[in-house]
Amino acid sequence: MPLSTASNFAKPDDAFRAIVEAHRGLSEKDSADLDAALVLILSNHIGDIGVLREAITLAKRRMIDAGQQQQQQQQ
């Protein structure tokens, strides 16, 4: 099964909010620790190495795109 990028939550705002609230009041370090645990837990739940790799590729591409945008703005 390929990575699903369709909107899967009935209420996407609730999902986003839940993650944001989990980070509220945390230091940068604690936030990073939380993210690490969350990534591992969700990866295992997905349990499909192909989907995980696709997700990593998508996440990395967003980072590269963002980096290029920033560079263009600076020029």
Add this chain to the structure above:
Amino acid sequence: MVQANPGQGASHAKVQFGYHRHGDQDRAAPAEHPVVVVGAGPVGLSLAIDLAQRGHAVVVVDDADRIGEGSRAICFSKRSLDYWDRLGVGDRMVDKGVVWNVGRIFHGPSELYQFNLLPEPGHKRPAFINLQQFYAEAYLVDRVTQLPAISLRWRNKVTALEQRNDRAVLTIETPDGPYRLSAQYVIACDGARSSLRQMVGAGFSGKVFEDQFLIADVKMTAEFPTERWFWFDPPFHAGRSALLHRQPDDVWRIDLQLTPDCDPAEEKKPENVRPRIARMLGHDKFDFEWISLYKFQCRRMERFIHGRVIFAGDSAHQVSPFGARGANSGLEDAENLSWKLDRVLRGTSPSGLLETYHIERSAAADENIRESTRSTDFMAPVSAQEARLRKAVLALAKETEFGKRMVNGGRLSVPSVYETPLSTADADAWQGGPCPGTSMLDAPLKAADGRHLHLTDAFNAEGRRFTLLSFANSEDVDAPEEVGVIRIGGSDGLDDAEGFAGKRYGAAAGTSYLLRPDGYVAARFRHPTRADIAAAVARASGLN
């Protein structure tokens, strides 16, 4: 008989051998030999024994005259023990060795989980034994002395190599001066710092791990159980990892991870090592057998065959020790190479068969490097984020199954599966059983006279040649003459009384597995004809 002599302290030889002048040294022209093995470690000695048992004369040269020094293997796998059974030394290894099955992983002061390597009953050999390498070498040397076909020459140091079309000529330095030997094949089993590798001009690149590890063997009477204990961030060694493992003679192997920037000479001093280990054990009633400090490397040669020189063991590939993949993979090399070399020397297979040694064993080396690199990376995270992910895994392991399975304190060696041109692809439908390219599985059997034996024994009795494992029942299999046959079931076959063999091989009446001389499955059939078997033997012999 060689008596290994433990307990003499870190710097003493465990077994001392003498240099003896050989007639070859008096000859004007280089003496001609079919095979010269360079290096009398576990891999070189096992290979020499295997070739001698197959009827070949072998010269083994080694630049030392003793065994017992240097960094040493302690964990020998079931696969290695099966091989040593074929070489006639399995019983001595297992009788002396410490059998262990349980491993425990700790994080801080508490146990995360434990694993049991004893998978199921009905195997002749345990998953692992721990045995000091010097015992293994001493037993192998004893076996060598029973085989007149092997000429073992200590203090024979190879100083030059000349490759010719059909042979290689070695220059060898001895206490009596140099002499030369000519060999159809030279097998370089001369270790991680192989001089033969330099002589063929081959590179040896890979990954060096920055963290240093202190390896100590200590002698003590301890109340620890015979288990493998691994700690992440233990109270006695904050922020690092530690390993405790039992060996024979009340000796314990201890690995302590150190910082990358520590001073090796300082760290190695017994007065600095002692307090660390005393903190670990909770007492200081122990003596040092051996202390060593090193950085791990994971690397391999690009090609294991250079003209007439073939590399095996640490000379060809090197891994970190967490996973027992060093000596065990070297022994798999020896086993893989010897039957192929036997056929090529006899002229029953073309020299191209040797290329499959490179194909199969370099892929195995890649797998071992991948596994041991992952283990070492987990123990010594290289970035803050890697450390963070590891911390999350260790925390999750306390309460989740998936977390436990992600904790990597070493993944222990299992036989490689070969994707190889020597395998015949399945044509029939199979549920279970070892597929072509995998190692044979053991099972308990009963002979007609009521004698108990294992399938591995029956394979050895067939002479370690191509052997058909046939679940005959009502059908007789027509096998070519050169092929050995192990018949299970039927009126004259071995009795699979407990049903393990049938189950492990997914067998029904007529099911037949063609085993290579190294015990790997070459092909399998539901109802083979003589022509099917002959074609599979030809393919596995490199004849098409």
